[in-house]
Amino acid sequence: MGLEVFDLPPRAAEVAVEVTALANLPASLAERAEAILHPLRQVIPFQAVRIALLDPELRRHEPLTCHGHNDRIREYMTTPQDYDEVERLGLRGTTPLRIRDLPVPLQEIPTWMELFRPAGFRDGLGVGLVTHDGRPIGFLGLNTDTPAHLSPAACNLMRLLAPTIAHAVDPLRSLTVLARIVQRMTAATVLTTSGGTLPLPGLPTHPLLEATSVVLPAVIAHLGRTPDYATFLAPYDRPPTEAGHVRITLLGCDGPPPRHLRAVVAVSAPGDLHELTGTELEILGALVNGATAASIAVARGIPVKNVDGHLERIRFKLTVADQATAVLRAAREGLYIPAGLAAGSRS
Incomplete structure (x- = not known):
């Protein structure tokens, strides 16, 4: 995507410090995931979000926290079809991808056209949660009602924060x-x-x-x-x-x-x-x-x-x-x- 690492949104350093502190709270995985949403929203206004863990044996994402999606979307998010689509679109990688960055035209993504867009979302971002030692353990997805919120600077911030968020919700930890x-x-x-x-x-x-x-x-x-x-x-x-x-x-x-x-x-x-x-x-x-x-x-x-x-x-x-x-x-x-x-x- 050609994003520059030094191009970050305002308050990025403050948010990074807060997320790091929250990642080490003596709390459950779900509680840490929920707590991290607040500082993220301060720099990336989103209307919907999910942080989910991989279950490779059942081929599904198990949500730790999920907000802003309607029942149809939430139901779809726990299916093997969702698991496979996230993999196919490259959304499990360590580089955040916006909807506009996907290798497939939006018109060819049925879930976007039939579920997310009718729900009022106009953009989205997905990034894999991979630990510092290289273990993929989950997925973070954001949706917004305008493409303006997911700027290159916002994507850079998510790329920097994703390993820390992975640390926060790592079940093996x-x-x-x-x-x-x-x-x-x-x-x-x-x-x-x-x-x-x-x-x-x-x-x-x-x-x-x-x-x-x-x-x-x-x-x-x-x-x-x-x-x-x-x-x-x-x-x-x-x-x-x-x-x-x-x-x-x-x-x-x-x-x-x-x-x-x-x-x-x-x-x-x-x-x-x-x-x-x-x-x-x-x-x-x-x-x-x-x-x-x-x-x-x-x-x-x-x-x-x-x-x-x-x-x-x-x-x-x-x-x-x-x-x-x-x-x-x-x-x-x-x-x-x-x-x-x-x-x-x-x-």
């Missing part, structure tokens, strides 16, 4: 904070609804958190419970490790957009295992999953008396009076290996 509450956490990732994983900014990952890891099916099996939280053990014999195990903790994040981010999964040191052996931790995992001593014996190919012997030692090590209490404590403290991670052959 909040989830990184969530991962850090896990004691002795050494690595973490985000599990998506499709079973994929995403790295968390500033945190290392781990072989057990890769999409092909046997740990993730065990994590998925724990999701959807109340509370949406679980912790358990996984065998791991490569350094750094303790006692041949690591602790896996999942923290559900189902709810606020974008909804394809399902849970934070963290790896940490195992903690005090009370001298429980790998076999005993596997037996506890089977019991937590509803198995009986007899079914465990069959599954492991050992006599029931051997399982009973393990159960007696488990009760002694956990200093509990009966099996039911041992299972409750194992479930509460994550002192078990889920069945899907058990070797199944040790006795």
